[in-house]
Amino acid sequence: xxxxxxxxxxxxxxxxxxxxxxxxxxxxxxxxxxxxxxxxxxxxxxxxxxxxxxxxxxxxxxxxxxxxxxxxxxxxxxxxxxxxxxxxxxxxxxxxxxxxxxxxxxxxxxxxxxxxxxxxxxxxxxxxxxxxxxxxxxxxxxxxxxxxxxxxxxxxxxxxxxxxxxxxxxxxxxxxxxxxxxxxxxxxxxxxxxxxxxxxxxxxxxxxxxxxxxxxxxxxxxxxxxxxxxxxxxxxxxxxxxxxxxxxxx
Amino acid sequence: xxxxxxxxxxxxxxxxxxxxxxxxxxxxxxxxxxxxxxxxxxxxxxxxxxxxxxxxxxxxxxxxxxxxxxxxxxxxxxxxxxxxxxxxxxxxxxxxxxxxxxxxxxxxxxxxxxxxxxxxxxxxxxxxxxxxxxxxxxxxxxxxxxxxxxxxxxxxxxxxxxxxxxxxxxxxxxxxxxxxxxxxxxxxxxxxxxxxxxxxxxxxxxxxxxxxxxxxxxxxxxxxxxxxxxxxxxxxxxxxxxxxxxxxxxxxxxxxxxxxxxxxxxxxxxxxxxxxxxxxxxxxxxxxxxxxxxxxxxxxxxxxxxxxxxxxxxxxxxxxxxxxxxxxxxxxxxxxxxxxxxxxxxxxxxxxxxxxxxxxxxxxxxxxxxxxxxxxxxxxxxxxxxxxxxxxxxxxxxxxxxxxxxxxxxxxxxxxxxxxxxxxxxxxxxxxxxxxxx
Numbered sequence: 001x002x003x004x005x006x007x008x009x010x011x012x013x014x015x016x017x018x019x020x021x022x023x024x025x026x027x028x029x030x031x032x033x034x035x036x037x038x039x040x041x042x043x044x045x046x047x048x049x050x051x052x053x054x055x056x057x058x059x060x061x062x063x064x065x066x067x068x069x070x071x072x073x074x075x076x077x078x079x080x081x082x083x084x085x086x087x088x089x090x091x092x093x094x095x096x097x098x099x100x101x102x103x104x105x106x107x108x109x110x111x112x113x114x115x116x117x118x119x120x121x122x123x124x125x126x127x128x129x130x131x132x133x134x135x136x137x138x139x140x141x142x143x144x145x146x147x148x149x150x151x152x153x154x155x156x157x158x159x160x161x162x163x164x165x166x167x168x169x170x171x172x173x174x175x176x177x178x179x180x181x182x183x184x185x186x187x188x189x190x191x192x193x194x195x196x197x198x199x200x201x202x203x204x205x206x207x208x209x210x211x212x213x214x215x216x217x218x219x220x221x222x223x224x225x226x227x228x229x230x231x232x233x234x235x236x237x238x239x240x241x242x243x244x245x246x247x248x249x250x
Numbered sequence: 251x252x253x254x255x256x257x258x259x260x261x262x263x264x265x266x267x268x269x270x271x272x273x274x275x276x277x278x279x280x281x282x283x284x285x286x287x288x289x290x291x292x293x294x295x296x297x298x299x300x301x302x303x304x305x306x307x308x309x310x311x312x313x314x315x316x317x318x319x320x321x322x323x324x325x326x327x328x329x330x331x332x333x334x335x336x337x338x339x340x341x342x343x344x345x346x347x348x349x350x351x352x353x354x355x356x357x358x359x360x361x362x363x364x365x366x367x368x369x370x371x372x373x374x375x376x377x378x379x380x381x382x383x384x385x386x387x388x389x390x391x392x393x394x395x396x397x398x399x400x401x402x403x404x405x406x407x408x409x410x411x412x413x414x415x416x417x418x419x420x421x422x423x424x425x426x427x428x429x430x431x432x433x434x435x436x437x438x439x440x441x442x443x444x445x446x447x448x449x450x451x452x453x454x455x456x457x458x459x460x461x462x463x464x465x466x467x468x469x470x471x472x473x474x475x476x477x478x479x480x481x482x483x484x485x486x487x488x489x490x491x492x493x494x495x496x497x498x499x500x501x502x503x504x505x506x507x508x509x510x511x512x513x514x515x516x517x518x519x520x521x522x523x524x525x526x527x528x529x530x531x532x533x534x535x536x537x538x539x540x541x542x543x544x545x546x547x548x549x550x551x552x553x554x555x556x557x558x559x560x561x562x563x564x565x566x567x568x569x570x571x572x573x574x575x576x577x578x579x580x581x582x583x584x585x586x587x588x589x590x591x592x593x594x595x596x597x598x599x600x601x602x603x604x605x606x607x608x609x610x611x612x613x614x615x616x617x618x619x620x621x622x623x624x625x626x627x628x629x630x631x632x633x634x635x636x637x638x639x640x641x642x643x644x645x646x647x648x649x650x651x652x653x654x655x656x657x658x659x660x661x662x663x664x665x666x667x668x669x670x671x672x673x674x675x676x677x678x679x680x681x682x683x684x685x686x687x688x
């Protein structure tokens with residue numbers, strides 16, 4: 001589904017990603033772990049197409065197509081979704097209005113008719129129940145004044161509405177209390193299928209107890225330095241990243 | 251001959267067309283002298299520093315409207331709020347169109363200024379209210395007063411809640427190669443009365459139009475007046491809107507100005523507090539591009555204690571457009587416990603766009619709450635990426651952000667059809683096909 005080959009990327013002449021290779025297949029869950037500043041968020045932004053990052057070398061191939069030059073919305077239309085670490089506050093645009101626009105613009109790009117209003121409302125109701133989101137919340141301005149947990153639940157709600165092929169969850173666990181973490185990961189798990197894939201970017205092992213990965217990759221200084229199964233996450237939790245740094249320098 | 255000379259020398263011809271024995275004629279004669287002395291404002295005047303009328307004054311305007319031009323309702327229907335029942339006072343090239351209008355004398359007066367100025371039964375009301383709050387020393391207002399003959403006359407008696415909004419529409423057909431209009435409106439709202447008014451000026455051709463409009467509004471005790479100005483005129487049409495509102499005890503008056511089109515638009519909006527416990531609301535959305543220019547010059551004169559004023563103007567400027575916000579709040583020494591709030595937020599879409607924003611607070615009382623804030627910025631790139639990553643294309647994402655930015659101002663619009671219409675006009679202006687609904 002997603003193939004990243006020797007990806008180098010940076011911002012204003014500063015190299016951040018220094019040769020990433022990653023293969024994600026349908027049905028898989030990958031976790032990317034690493035300390036602060038290792039390039040985790042850059043990787044997710046680059047996959048989603050954030051324009052301030054420049055890809056200097058390598059390819060991002062999604063569903064057989066090189067998407068290096070695709071605008072963020074085109075990547076979304078092709079089925080890539082990024083759950084933001086810091087969802088942006090958009091005053092004056094309600095959650096409902098926003099999600100409705102997102103869905104209909106995506107449908108338009110795929111050559112489909114707009115979703116009928118009653119169908120839309122039904123879908124919104126269904127997905128907001130999944131994420132235990134209060135109806136009143138949907139008529140508030142997007143992310144404005146939301147708590148950390150509300151913002152993250154809202155991200156997963158959008159994911160549920162848009163049904164992406166590939167979901168990248170960037171530090172979705174940060175700022176979540178245990179209840180919110182359960183709701184969010186329960187939501188993600190319910191959306192998993194053999195046809196879609198999830199990339200979980202996280203600092204800690206905690207989230208991976210709820211969303212169990214098939215593969216764990218460790219990102220250090222812009223490179224994936226070690227890959228393994230879910231037990232690698234536990235090892236990292238126990239020994240810390242310094243252990244890996246030492247092992248590598250040996 | 252320049253425009254000023256032409257206007258002054260036309261006054262005699264104008265006198266030939268009207269009843270010079272009417273009491274208001276003395277007011278007109280005084281006013282033409284003031285205009286002769288003051289002329290048109292220039293950029294040398296502080297309050298006109300950023301708005302130049304020079305280019306407009308070069309046109310050879312026809313200054314008197316002639317006979318009525320026929321317009322079919324179908325051709326202009328889209329400029330009306332036709333989805334709702336309303337009173338309508340419609341002018342075509344400055345002449346009243348009875349065909350397009352729907353006036354009334356049943357329980358209220360929704361009719362013509364020409365009738366109010368000439369009929370004896372309105373004598374008292376004209377004596378009491380006409381040209382009472384419009385300043386005597388302002389050149390443009392004096393010019394309008396001198397040629398005041400036609401416009402809307404709205405008189406709401408005590409206790410009357412007017413169920414239907416009143417629409418005032420001015421069309422120009424381009425029959426003249428260039429046309430100058432001087433509409434004069436008078437709105438008198440009695441005690442405990444409530445009225446909603448929507449005003450729009452629309453040129454139907456490319457021929458230049460310059461409208462110098464004066465509206466006087468008297469909100470008597472406990473009354474509620476909501477006024478909506480929809481400004482989305484042709485590129486060759488310019489408007490100088492002079493609106494003066496005098497409020498009495500416990501009255502609430504609001505003016506929403508939506509400036510989305512036109513060549514040069516200058517809004518002089520003035521509120522005067524004549525008593526205590528008054529509430530004034532001044533709100534605006536400006537979205538312009540090309541070389542359009544919109545100037546909001548507001549004044550709220552807090553002359554009595556315990557009153558409130560709320561100002562909120564949002565502006566979005568693209569291309570080489572220019573904007574001005576000059577918001578003056580004057581709080582007299584006796585106006586203790588005043589609450590005066592002012593906000594002006596602007597987004598510049600283009601490096602070439604310019605906004606001049608100037609809050610001007612003159613506070614002489616010591617126990618007041620006055621705040622003001624103005625911001626100038628660009629669209630947030632992070633927010634743009636967020637929307638795009640959800641599949642909303644760049645152009646639509648920008649439009650959504652701009653709509654969200656301006657949206658606050660729409661919250662206080664009380665007529666749903668006005669709200670819908672403005673949303674539609676904003677979508678058109680931003681060239682996107684998204685209904686900002688739900």
